[in-house]
Amino acid sequence: MKWLFYSLMTVCLVIIVGGSIYIYNVINADPSQVTQNQEETKGKELKSKQDIKSEEAQTEKIGGIKTDLELSQEPTEDEVLEIMHEMTHQKVKADEKWGAVQMTPEHIQTLLDLVAKNHFENKDELTSILNKWKKGRFSTVDQDHNELWSLQGGNVGKAYGILSESEEQVFVKNNFESE
DSSP states (O other): OHHHHHHHHHHHHHHHHHHHHHHHHHHTOOHHHHHHHHHHHHHHHHHHHHHHHHHHHHHSOOSOEESSOOOOSSOOHHHHHHHHHHHHTTTEEESOOOOEEOOOHHHHHHHHHHHHTSOOTTHHHHHHHHHHHHTTOOTTHHHHHHHHHHHTTOOSOOEEEEOOHHHHHHHHHHHHSOO
């Protein structure tokens, strides 16, 4: 019977000590840490909502859509830069996008031929980018966008990522397909 008494006393003592430690930690918790944890939780919830909103913004209908390349009789390097830049809009994430030309194999080939027969200042860079695109390699299309954007003197709308395939499909549907 004595062993039962000591066992119960040990259990009670463990409960009292454990409860006391818990209460002490709650009372003496750093309020900034509690606030920080709450803010982190709210931040994650807000980020999820912002991610959804951002995805919608990346695929929505934008202005300045061109269904053709719309090249002049004697296209300039600036025209080619503009078209290539606008072609990247169907594939990249950027805070600002204005204008889009659908990136098709035909458009890529037309621009490759055009760049090849001209003496543009940035001919090598343009050819390199177009050859990647012709081979279907778009893993650096955001960097391509920013290079083109930089050559144009861009200061708003730097790309910061690449759209997923499904996001790109929505962008194409929203911007290039007839309703």
